Amino acid sequence: MALQVYISGNWVDREDAKISVFDHGLLYGDGVFEGMRSYSGKVFQLQEHLDRLWESARAIQLQIPGSKEEMATAVKETLRRNDLADAYVRLVVTRGSGTLGLDPNRCCNPEVIIITDKIALYPQEYYEKGLELITAATIRNHPAALSPRIKSLNYLNNILAKMEGARAGCVEALMLNHKGEVAECTGDNIFIVRRGSLLTPPIDAGILEGITRNVVLELARQQAIPVAEIAFTRHDIFIAQECFLTGSAAEVIPVVKLDDRMIGDGVPGPITLRLIKAFAALVHSTG
């Protein structure tokens, strides 16, 4: 059976999952999205993802049709129809189809899209040995231009940074903010361990407030690991003992090199491994 995609109230085969070429999501990147994961049929942190989606929409003055409860029901139904238990779930809300001008008031109906599919994981080797990163020349969005807190359909600078990473043979790339501080990676948040403390850039460093980031901060607190949300630079990564990334798709993944320089001992460190274990236990217990 063909994969079923939800589009604004209906489920259609993937080949028929189409929206208008006049949709401002396509014409201008005018829309918002979420990426989530289900474990054993249950969407991890579903409420938090819905809250962030509604906040992103609010920030661009986009009214999402229906309630969060209805969206949650539609997500669960999409997973059920596709018989998927461990899956990736993409929610997209576009401004809807309008005229060729920018004016969002000329768009009538926002489109709500739910795509579920098998999760494309990083190779297991990266989880065991750690990733290598490069620092992209493309910086994260200036918060005064487009807040990185909005998970909008405009991901072009992250895409450009990802391409820089790929050219250097890296699957992820570090992005700095407009002040030259560490922000995050193209689709993941970043953490370092320094002298036993876990550090991650604060939201006002111009990052997406990652849901996995928040879960990992909470897990660290539960394990009595000192945590701080504090601005830092590449220098701090070079002198860190450990480094890892978090994201809904990647979960918790160690980083062992930045710009060809080894971080710590060049292997996933003890705090990283503890948090990977705690995260796995959490997703499987709530799943």
Ligand code: PMP
């Ligand atoms: N930063 C960016 C830019 C992202 O796109 C993502 C993934 N959506 C993340 C961080 C990680 O966020 P989350 O843990 O909510 O998936």
